[in-house]
Amino acid sequence: MNGAIVDPILQRYKSAIAQLLDQLARFAQAIDNAALTRTIQNLQDNINQPFLFVVIGEVKAGKSSFINALLDSGEICEVGADPRTNMVAKIIYAQGEGYSREVHPGELREIGRPVPILQQIAIVDTPGTNSPSQKHEAITKEFIPNSDLVIFVFFSKNPYTNTAWTLVDFAHKEWRKPVIFVLQQADLADDRELQASVQYIAQEAQQRQIADPKVFATSAKLATDKLKSDHSNSDDSSENIDAGFAPVQDFIRSTITGGQGYRLKLTSNIGAAEQIVERLGNDMRLIKQQLHQDETVVARIRDRLGQGQNQSHYEIDALVERLMVQYERTIYQIKQEFRDGLSIFTLAKRSVLSIFNRKQRIETWMNDLKTRAQKELEETLDETSKEGAKRFIDGIQSMIKQLLAEVTALENDALRKTEITLPMLEYRYEVIESVKTKISALLNDETFMNCLTDTVDGVGPGVAGGGLLAVIGGTIAAVTEIVILDIIGSVFLGVGVLLAGGVLVAKRRRLIQKLDTELERNKTKFEATVSEQLNAKLSGIYDEINASFVDLYDYVEKERESLTPLIQQFEQIQRQTKTLAAAVRQL
Structure with a gap:
């Protein structure tokens, strides 16, 4: 059997295929695929062999x-x-x-x-x-x-x-x-x-x-x-x-x-290159889709956290508003009882009876009023706070579960079956598992959840009760002094009830005005303090939740920086392969 292969007359195409194989070899090294690198090297050797x-x-x-x-x-x-x-x-x-x-x-x-x-x-x-x-x-x-x-x-x-x-x-x-x-x-x-x-x-x-x-x-x-x-x-x-x-x-x-051998060999070489590009194309398509999904999920996580924080702020504002309604209702009752208790005849009666019964003394009545006011206020605000805390916690728990579902959706074993073995892709699974563990820990952390409940449940009654005690306590001292000097002193020193009444009328107005002023000031302080403490705690809560995703944020950013040039490089190889294959098959 004799014959000779036709002398190379299509060197331009052969050179173009050789350059394409060089690009594929560099790409195979970039994706750390030793088997593919060896296959391409064999193709490079083969192009110049019989x-x-x-x-x-x-x-x-x-x-x-x-x-x-x-x-x-x-x-x-x-x-x-x-x-x-x-x-x-x-x-x-x-x-x-x-x-x-x-x-x-x-x-x-x-x-x-x-x-x-x-x-x-x-x-x-x-x-x-x-x-x-x-x-x-x-x-x-x-x-x-x-x-x-x-x-x-x-x-x-x-x-x-x-x-x-x-x-x-x-x-x-x-x-x-x-x-x-x-x-x-x-x-x-x-x-x-x-x-x-x-x-x-x-x-x-x-x-x-x-x-x-x-x-x-x-x-x-x-x-x-x-x-x-x-x-x-x-x-x-x-x-x-x-x-x-x-x-x-x-x-x-x-x-x-x-005479057809040279063309057939070129066709064989470009066909092998096409097959490599096609196989890699399927894998790169998966990687590109995964990068897009990772970026989309990170954007959704940040969006959910932002929306969740806005919703929590809204719930806090609504809770503060409900607390203020309960606060004003309780304070109105305190004011009314205070006014009635400071009438001339009530004070005179208590002053006389207190000689025989200490329980009828003015300061005893005031202390009782303070105790009852504090208890009523705390019970009322506590009930409202518990209701608000449940809504608040349910909202955050629901959001965390949604975030966990977003991260879980990123798990995709298909990438492990590709011919692309970048360390970045292997690290991806570690990051996802780590983030899932942190988020699940928040859901299962009773300390974290109890902290949320205790914060909402305790801030309102605590701030309100403490402020009210301070206001009523200061007023008691003033009222006690006035009553002792102006009522008891006047009656038993012979100045006369009418004179005492006249003095008391002036004092009573000032006391009531003072109580109103202090309670109003305490109301403003209460509202500001509750809102400030709850929002501060809210920021801390969301900072802790967001911290669970930092590794994922960092990974996706590095993933984008690493894969985008690789994707662009491969897309250029795809275009060149398609153009060159079409030209070779027309020979």
Whole structure:
């Protein structure tokens, strides 16, 4: 079999593909994918090498014998009764006597032979597809992306096995490689069996979207017998021996060594690049979507926190307003009782009766008024505060649960199944788990929740009761002094009740005015203090909740800075690949 590959006339496209592979190699390194980097490096090496055949088939299908017969050069690949190909063998051109060496011990052997056709093609002989060693299939798969043509060899009498078809799908569907089929050992099948086998292979290939599948029937034994007959100059004519290799050699000559080889190799290389870009495209699409989701969730978290804080401020304002209504109602009753208790006749009566009964003394009445006022005010405000606290806590708990659901929605194991292994993406899962733990801890932290309840529940009554005690206490001192001097003193010193009454009228107005003024001042202070303390506590609460998300905020910011240039780089590679592939296929 002779012929020569057409001299390179499409260097511009070859150079463009080489540049594209360089960009893909840099991208593979950027995403820390060692396997992809190795595949691309092999493609880079392959672009300058002879046309590469990869021969695949089951054990004892006759692959090695087929290669020997195809090369017309004796036993290059060892054959025998037992399965001899126990490692992948790459057969290349070599001058002199040739050589055989293990490139990867136990896995890959390189065989060099001075066969002219090997200057134009290289052949990879693989172990059986049903080899017990998983490494054999893995190495075979490594060669398929670099191949320019994949030859699948089946036993002509029994092609009805499935192990090879998995690799057919891998080569044709995943890597878009041209494939042909060979039915070996055709001398062992009769015409009917051979025709059925050819039909079966063609149908199976068409079902796998292989248009116009090429199926060849060959016999390495007949080819060897013919070669021996020719060399021995036997009188037995070998012209009538049809080993079936002529159609295979014609196909190779017309497609590989007949002028189309260079174009086919370029098409194979750009097809492999397209497949890499397509596979990466699916992964990058996931990453881009995940980045968008992360950014959206962070924006929603911040928005929910802002809305939640505004809602909590509104609830606090509403609570303060309800507290003030209860406060004013209680204070009105205190004022009314104070006015009635300071009437002339009530005071005179208490002054006289107090001589015989200490419980009737004015200061006793005032202390009782203070105690009752404080108790009533605290009970009233406490009830209102508890109601407001429940609304407040329910609102915050509901918001925290919504935030937890937002973070939980970020969990996506799909990223772990991609070919992209950036440390940033692995760290993502740690951040999400950490944030979830912190948020869940807030929900389950009784101290945190009780703190919220105690804050709302205790501020109102505490501030109001303390202020009221101060106001009434100061007023009691003034009233006691006036009553003792102006009432009791006047009655028993003979000044007269009318005079005492006249003095008291003036004093009473001032006392009532003083009480009103102090209670009003206390009301303003109460409102301001309650609002200030509750809002201050609210800010602290939301600061603590927001602190649970700081790691997520920082991560998404770094994720954006890290992935955006990578996404832009890949999108540029996608555009270049699409444009270059379209141009190569028009050659």
